[in-house]
Amino acid sequence: MFRNVLMLAFFLLLNACAATGVRETVQNKDLPRQHELTKTPFFPQELYHCGPAALATALNAIDINVTPDQLVPEVYIPARQGSLQIEMLAASRRHGALSVKVAPRLDAVLKEVAAGNVVVVMQNLGLSWAPSWHYAVVVGYNLEQEKIWLRSGTFERFEMTLSTFQRTWARSEYWAFVALKPGSLPASDDPDAVAKAIVAFEKNSNKKDAYLSYDAAVKRWPDHLVLLMGLGNSAYALGNYSHATSAFRDATTAHPDSAAAHNNLANMLMILGDAKAAKLAAEKALALAGADQAMRVQIVKTIEEINSYTAKNPH
Secondary structure: OHHHHHHHHHHHHHHHHHHHHHHHHHOOOOOOOEEEOOOOOOOOOOOOOHHHHHHHHHHHOOOOOOOHHHHHHHHEEHHHOEEOHHHHHHHHHHOOOEEEEOOOOHHHHHHHHHOOOOEEEEEEOOEOOEOOEEEEEEEEEEOOOOEEEEEEOOEEEEEEEHHHHHHHHHOOOOOEEEEEOOOOOOOOOOHHHHHHHHHHHOOOOOHHHHHHHHHHHHHHOOOOHHHHHHHHHHHHHOOOHHHHHHHHHHHHHHOOOOHHHHHHHHHHHHHOOOHHHHHHHHHHHHHHHOOOHHHHHHHHHHHHHHHHHHHHOOO
16 A cells, blocks of 8 residues: 555656646747647658658658658668667768757757757657657647647647657657758757767768858857867868868867867968968967877877978978
């Protein structure tokens, strides 16, 4: 009997937590009261293929034409009869989308939808001890009615209450992401999440798309070191040396203690023919490197290249 009371209290607590999240979201004055992305494409899933169907929906929503059948070999694992989250993100990036994880909050999901971004979510439609994992795509909501709409399974407009959605989503530890065109950014204000996403994206993207992503992010967060370094590196890869130099100089201004930023600036100044300024930047980098041996090796190599350049170009 005592155990039953504890279990009842536990479930009441879970429901209270879900209700609190919904209540806070409904009362959020920064969110439009309702919004629906009615033109979002729909791909009804085949058995166990909710992952490919949801991902195809998200990619086609940003004009990346791919079918669920094409995605099955990339994300579907027959032994698991489903798709892993890491494969969903990786496949999205391989097809040219910047995939950014959404903060684990209901209001964050709705904020993306209000900004025009569909959101891929993972839910457990069963129980914690008897899970039924499922991917769906959030396409709309109505705060007054406390309803949310999804492209889900074989339903083009599946309706759930916000509280039910919150509970089923919570069982996946609130896993969700948005797939964006290069040069577009999520609605959320999380530069670290965006930087992490772009770093992963550029491993499979072309040089231009990586540059577009970093450039857009730096315009929103002009002092973020990882984004500035990425912008400089991607501009360099495209042969835009003046823009690369500018990005690395901005990085040294925003983060004067960054040895890597000063070293990259030194390299760019040398390429532009300013050996004197390059040498000063490299010496500054070496002074900042401290006991970081790997960094010191890179900087010493930069200084040697500058000295070699100066010897060949004395004037």
